[in-house]
Amino acid sequence: MNIDKYALKESLSDVAVGLVIALPLSFSILTLCHYYELSVFLTSIAQTILFTIVAIIRKYYMRIIFKNGEHE
DSSP states (O other), X not given: OOOOHHHHHHHHHHHHHHHHHXXXXXXXXXXXXXXXXXXXXXXXXXXXXXXXXXXXXHHHHHHHHHHHHTTO
């Protein structure tokens, strides 16, 4: 099995950026939901929606960055 090192680098970079974003985002969402006394269900929905939106945006930009770097 051959490993595509460029794809691996992109994947690891994307996950690392995701981790850096996830902790403060999660803390912020949980703090806001607790402040507004939302149920566990609504808190879960809020986190899922926001994490999904951020993940799509993050992945788009990471792909553009790595796509532009392919030619180097």
